[in-house]
Amino acid sequence: MRIGILAACLLLGAQASAEPAASGESPEYVKGKETLARVTGSSGAKVVESLQDIAPELGRWIVEWGYGQVVSRPQLDLRTRELVTVGALTALGHAQPQLKAHINGALNVGCKPEEIVEVIMQMAAYAGFPASLNGIALAKEVFAERGVTVNRTP
Amino acid sequence: MRIGILAACLLLGAQASAEPAASGESPEYVKGKETLARVTGSSGAKVVESLQDIAPELGRWIVEWGYGQVVSRPQLDLRTRELVTVGALTALGHAQPQLKAHINGALNVGCKPEEIVEVIMQMAAYAGFPASLNGIALAKEVFAERGVTVNRTP
Amino acid sequence: MRIGILAACLLLGAQASAEPAASGESPEYVKGKETLARVTGSSGAKVVESLQDIAPELGRWIVEWGYGQVVSRPQLDLRTRELVTVGALTALGHAQPQLKAHINGALNVGCKPEEIVEVIMQMAAYAGFPASLNGIALAKEVFAERGVTVNRTP
Amino acid sequence: MRIGILAACLLLGAQASAEPAASGESPEYVKGKETLARVTGSSGAKVVESLQDIAPELGRWIVEWGYGQVVSRPQLDLRTRELVTVGALTALGHAQPQLKAHINGALNVGCKPEEIVEVIMQMAAYAGFPASLNGIALAKEVFAERGVTVNRTP
Amino acid sequence: MRIGILAACLLLGAQASAEPAASGESPEYVKGKETLARVTGSSGAKVVESLQDIAPELGRWIVEWGYGQVVSRPQLDLRTRELVTVGALTALGHAQPQLKAHINGALNVGCKPEEIVEVIMQMAAYAGFPASLNGIALAKEVFAERGVTVNRTP
Amino acid sequence: MRIGILAACLLLGAQASAEPAASGESPEYVKGKETLARVTGSSGAKVVESLQDIAPELGRWIVEWGYGQVVSRPQLDLRTRELVTVGALTALGHAQPQLKAHINGALNVGCKPEEIVEVIMQMAAYAGFPASLNGIALAKEVFAERGVTVNRTP
Numbered sequence: 001m002r003i004g005i006l007a008a009c010l011l012l013g014a015q016a017s018a019e020p021a022a023s024g025e026s027p028e029y030v031k032g033k034e035t036l037a038r039v040t041g042s043s044g045a046k047v048v049e050s051l052q053d054i055a056p057e058l059g060r061w062i063v064e065w066g067y068g069q070v071v072s073r074p075q076l077d078l079r080t081r082e083l084v085t086v087g088a089l090t091a092l093g094h095a096q097p098q099l100k101a102h103i104n105g106a107l108n109v110g111c112k113p114e115e116i117v118e119v120i121m122q123m124a125a126y127a128g129f130p131a132s133l134n135g136i137a138l139a140k141e142v143f144a145e146r147g148v149t150v151n152r153t154p
Numbered sequence: 155m156r157i158g159i160l161a162a163c164l165l166l167g168a169q170a171s172a173e174p175a176a177s178g179e180s181p182e183y184v185k186g187k188e189t190l191a192r193v194t195g196s197s198g199a200k201v202v203e204s205l206q207d208i209a210p211e212l213g214r215w216i217v218e219w220g221y222g223q224v225v226s227r228p229q230l231d232l233r234t235r236e237l238v239t240v241g242a243l244t245a246l247g248h249a250q251p252q253l254k255a256h257i258n259g260a261l262n263v264g265c266k267p268e269e270i271v272e273v274i275m276q277m278a279a280y281a282g283f284p285a286s287l288n289g290i291a292l293a294k295e296v297f298a299e300r301g302v303t304v305n306r307t308p
Numbered sequence: 309m310r311i312g313i314l315a316a317c318l319l320l321g322a323q324a325s326a327e328p329a330a331s332g333e334s335p336e337y338v339k340g341k342e343t344l345a346r347v348t349g350s351s352g353a354k355v356v357e358s359l360q361d362i363a364p365e366l367g368r369w370i371v372e373w374g375y376g377q378v379v380s381r382p383q384l385d386l387r388t389r390e391l392v393t394v395g396a397l398t399a400l401g402h403a404q405p406q407l408k409a410h411i412n413g414a415l416n417v418g419c420k421p422e423e424i425v426e427v428i429m430q431m432a433a434y435a436g437f438p439a440s441l442n443g444i445a446l447a448k449e450v451f452a453e454r455g456v457t458v459n460r461t462p
Numbered sequence: 463m464r465i466g467i468l469a470a471c472l473l474l475g476a477q478a479s480a481e482p483a484a485s486g487e488s489p490e491y492v493k494g495k496e497t498l499a500r501v502t503g504s505s506g507a508k509v510v511e512s513l514q515d516i517a518p519e520l521g522r523w524i525v526e527w528g529y530g531q532v533v534s535r536p537q538l539d540l541r542t543r544e545l546v547t548v549g550a551l552t553a554l555g556h557a558q559p560q561l562k563a564h565i566n567g568a569l570n571v572g573c574k575p576e577e578i579v580e581v582i583m584q585m586a587a588y589a590g591f592p593a594s595l596n597g598i599a600l601a602k603e604v605f606a607e608r609g610v611t612v613n614r615t616p
Numbered sequence: 617m618r619i620g621i622l623a624a625c626l627l628l629g630a631q632a633s634a635e636p637a638a639s640g641e642s643p644e645y646v647k648g649k650e651t652l653a654r655v656t657g658s659s660g661a662k663v664v665e666s667l668q669d670i671a672p673e674l675g676r677w678i679v680e681w682g683y684g685q686v687v688s689r690p691q692l693d694l695r696t697r698e699l700v701t702v703g704a705l706t707a708l709g710h711a712q713p714q715l716k717a718h719i720n721g722a723l724n725v726g727c728k729p730e731e732i733v734e735v736i737m738q739m740a741a742y743a744g745f746p747a748s749l750n751g752i753a754l755a756k757e758v759f760a761e762r763g764v765t766v767n768r769t770p
Numbered sequence: 771m772r773i774g775i776l777a778a779c780l781l782l783g784a785q786a787s788a789e790p791a792a793s794g795e796s797p798e799y800v801k802g803k804e805t806l807a808r809v810t811g812s813s814g815a816k817v818v819e820s821l822q823d824i825a826p827e828l829g830r831w832i833v834e835w836g837y838g839q840v841v842s843r844p845q846l847d848l849r850t851r852e853l854v855t856v857g858a859l860t861a862l863g864h865a866q867p868q869l870k871a872h873i874n875g876a877l878n879v880g881c882k883p884e885e886i887v888e889v890i891m892q893m894a895a896y897a898g899f900p901a902s903l904n905g906i907a908l909a910k911e912v913f914a915e916r917g918v919t920v921n922r923t924p
Contacts, residue, residue, distance in 0.1 A: 087238035093710030094863030095900030130711035199478030249592035279313030284403035395854035396861040438557030459466030546703035709864030746865030
């Protein structure tokens with residue numbers, strides 16, 4: 001059936017990604033690369049690239065399963081997914097590089113900086129002030145790097 | 155002195171809630187009660203009530219600060235807030251009663267069951283399968299209690 | 309290349325699983341079902357089955373990615389994998405149903421009860437006594453259910 | 463050899479405990495049993511007893527190292543230690559049986575119920591409302607079992 | 617309207633703080649600023665200040681709710697509160713900047729360095745050695761910065 | 771009195787360690803030093819040394835209880851113990867210095883780099899991608915420092 005899926009993709013010209021699929025890439029991988037690029041620009045691909053000499057399958061899983069299957073599902077839009085991810089990583093507290101990546105990701109898919117800040121602030125009620133403060137510190141870094149300003153009308 | 159605060163509110167006509175504020179309730183408390191009712195129906199008020207003989211201030215904080223100040227802010231709609239909360243509590247893994255309450259809360263503010271399931275599933279990528287599986291088990295309980303069915307069109 | 313993989317499997321008769329692959333099952337899914345059965349007997353399949361009406365893709369991901377890709381890799385034997393999983397779930401502390409499943413899983417793939425107990429005890433040094441105590445309580449349940457005795461020669 | 467250790471202790475008159483040390487018990491074990499009894503009454507000893515057939519060394523470590531060495535140190539009084547433990551277990555969120563045991567322990571060593579409640583409430587600021595709510599629920603159980611009432615003068 | 621609240625407070629003579637309340641500050645905020653200064657010297661105010669351009673309400677919540685309502689309650693003295701906070705943040709493990717702040721805070725409100733070290737050491741039994749080791753590393757930094765020595769008489 | 775204990779040991783000929791025990795060292799401490807050296811080379815001893823002026827007992831506990839009693843038990847070989855520890859610390863996510871130490875430790879006791887990578891990758895399924903990614907980043911550091919290459923034959 002995977003043959004069928006691939007065949008269907010090819011027949012239907014479902015291959016809309018700008019970058020042609022490399023030999024050996026499953027349709028989920030191709031889809032995942034597209035979504036990864038939408039969410040992270042080129043930084044996600046760099047993370048995957050950095051895994052090549054030590055744990056390339058981890059990189060493949062992130063693209064093919066994480067982005068290609070989980071995050072690409074149409075049941076929830078990418079903006080909501082990224083806000084949920086920012087909230088969850090803020091609450092967990094131990095995933096700072098990934099939280100920073102997804103604050104960027106949320107901006108990339110169209111979330112307003114005010115929404116991102118709001119989600120991180122809300123986590124104070126569910127995971128305590130330290131988690132929120134550390135999340136806001138990362139948002140501040142990201143916003144400064146990108147020249148984003150937060151509109152604080154009361 | 156809280157009566158004085160309330161007096162100030164009344165004078166300023168800040169009191170827009172349908173249910174009249176009890177004596178000694180700050181405007182944030184009144185706002186919080188409204189939002190708590192929208193999110194939890196009557197179950198949140200029961201949790202607060204259950205704290206009266208042991209930790210009433212904790213109940214007041216949840217209403218006045220948590221719901222009156224944090225969750226009531228207009229920068230993010232309640233639907234997104236509830237999905238973020240469901241995601242974060244799923245990822246944390248140790249807050250099962252509250253996760254169940256917020257799966258109900260998400261339904262109460264208009265989230266589709268498919269969206270709730272989607273958020274819990276997405277957490278597999280960020281917090282692992284056990285967190286997602288335990289979240290789905292609670293969603294299954296809630297949906298069964300409310301007669302909600304999940305529309306699984308592929 | 310995936311076509312190549314599948315072709316190779318078919319040509320080489322790599323399909324050794326007793327249960328024939330249902331239509332629509334990828335080779336990874338078939339491999340995952342095999343490994344899931346080795347680790348969990350029939351209980352893992354029941355968990356997957358229980359997800360059918362609410363989050364069937366989560367079940368598929370567990371089988372196809374979790375067991376078919378991650379756990380089936382030959383770089384580490386199943387005995388070591390299960391001991392590592394028992395240790396990690398003990399340390400995390402919030403995944404009790406899954407910890408119980410993997411204590412069973414460790415026995416199923418040939419770990420000695422003494423080894424399982426040892427791993428859970430070791431977690432006291434890395435995650436504290438409460439995590440270890442709650443893990444041992446689950447091991448005690450599992451061993452009682454299966455009539456397993458722990459050989460405590462000093 | 464442990465008999466040799468005990469012999470040394472006896473010769474040096476280090477044995478001040480009311481209950482005579484069983485054969486093979488180190489001075490730290492004897493001290494730990496004393497402190498365990500002060501903190502938990504007889505319930506801690508029952509936990510240790512329950513480990514005898516599966517992980518007796520874990521029980522010995524809890525008594526000998528945990529209570530005999532860590533908790534028995536004179537640098538901090540038992541009341542403060544128990545309040546700190548109640549706070550930490552509330553914040554961790556995954557150690558409910560142990561949190562319940564230490565709410566009892568705090569009462570046993572002379573903490574006022576108001577102090578215990580206060581510590582659990584304070585954790586809302588550092589670990590979020592769910593952690594505090596689940597801690598208060600356990601305190602409510604313990605206080606009900608012991609007929610303890612909380613004095614809530616404003 | 618907050619001006620109205622403040623007006624009520626002023627009329628009722630509730631304003632006992634040395635530093636005059638700025639326009640728009642609630643009595644809880646004024647109380648929180650006092651407690652924040654007692655616990656953190658000027659560093660807490662700097663954290664709050666750093667939030668002004670991105671998440672000023674988070675700063676207000678920390679002052680008004682966290683310090684003004686939770687930490688200022690008279691049911692527990694500040695020394696015990698700070699030791700509990702140091703213990704909880706050590707156990708959580710993901711809140712290093714806040715743990716460092718509260719090691720300083722504990723010293724500021726009169727805890728002895730030996731007591732702080734003792735609490736962090738005790739967490740080894742409840743959250744494992746890594747949590748304790750990372751907490752001690754921070755205490756070592758703080759003590760070095762302040763020229764504090766730990767009195768290690770056996 | 772510890773001298774008394776040591777005397778008993780010496781009389782009983784329990785002292786089999788190559789390095790003579792310093793005055794005041796229990797047999798468990800001596801055993802722990804041996805195991806610590808096998809696992810960490812000289813780096814563990816440096817950690818213990820760094821605790822001397824602030825929390826020397828924590829260092830003693832790590833050697834005497836952690837390595838001397840827990841990790842030295844013969845029921846599980848050191849290779850498996852280190853892989854389990856690497857997995858658990860990866861999953862916990864907040865113990866990065868210790869995770870790095872145990873990636874080194876795993877290599878020191880004979881684990882292959884491929885096995886270490888495999889354990890860290892496996893944690894993606896149980897604790898999410900961020901935990902695995904941060905673990906792999908540390909493994910990459912360690913392998914680079916030691917000139918270790920990972921053999922990635924498919």
